Amino acid sequence: MIERPRRNRVTPFGNIEVNSHRGTLMGNRGDLHNDDGTVCRTWMLRRWISCTLHSPTGRRVTFDTPGCYTPLFFADEVTALAAGHRPCASCRRPAYEAFRAGWQDAFGEKPSAVEMDDILHQARINSAGQKVTxxxxxxxxxxxxxVACEQAVGSAFLVSNGKLFPWSHLGYGEPLSEPFNRAVKVLTPAPVVGILKTGLFPISD
Structure with missing residues (x-):
């Protein structure tokens, strides 16, 4: 029997979709399962993290099991950041420390994981569960x-060297050139934008 793709692929909007592309990072927002094992909610914990695909302890990931965390997958690092996930302090310790160093450089303090999670949660979704932009x-x-653009509603674009690259679960399309003085809607949470401006956190590791 052919196994159908699960609803566990995350977009830069933070949405969880069905897609067969595995991605390069795994993520966690808590137990998102319904009683039948399907995904029925978008988050349970404020601790949204991005992890390696392979557990350093060798423990196997459990799918479709209520009571266990729901494994999520991201195409790449920047997709995880845009969705509001920070690096895991356990399996991605160097990236986590770089993220904290960028936070300190940007905002003048080096917070704990809990403090970052509280601030990031307010910056990524509102009380109605909608993405903050x-x-x-x-x-x-x-x-x-x-960012998102008015001329392409529902699409996400990666900013790279002044160009906008259209995103998909499979990769990026041909870049668009936009005027530098154009206003755009930013999908990446504001604290993460501040960290990326410092240059201390690598956007791939």
């Missing part, structure tokens, strides 16, 4: 940030 000029954004 803000507008700014394209020229003010660092590489690695995702």
């Amino acid at each position: 803000f507008k700014t000029l394209l020229r003010d954004l660092p590489n690695g940030v995702f």
Whole structure:
């Protein structure tokens, strides 16, 4: 029997979709399962993390099991960041420490994981569970940030060297050139944008 793809692939909007592409990172927002094992909610914990695909302890990932965390998957690091996930302090310790160093450089303090999670949670979704976005000029954004454009509703674009690369679970399309003074809607949470501006956190590791 052919196994159907699960609903566990995450977009830069933070949405969880069905897609057969595995991705390069795994994530966790808690137990998102319904009683029958299907995904029925978008988050349970404020600790949204991105992890390696392979557990350093060798423990196997459990799918479709209520009571266990729901494994999520990201195409790459910047997709996880845009969705509001930070690096795991356990399986991705170097990336986690780089993230904290960037936070300290950007905001003047080096918070705990819990403190970061609380701030990130307010910056990624509102009380209605909708994604929080803000507008700014394209020229003010660092590489690695995702934006949405009015001319392509529902699509996400990666900012890289002044160009916008359309995102999909499988990869990126041909870049679009946009005026630097154009206002864009930013999908990546504001604290993460600040961290990326410092250049201390690598957008791939």
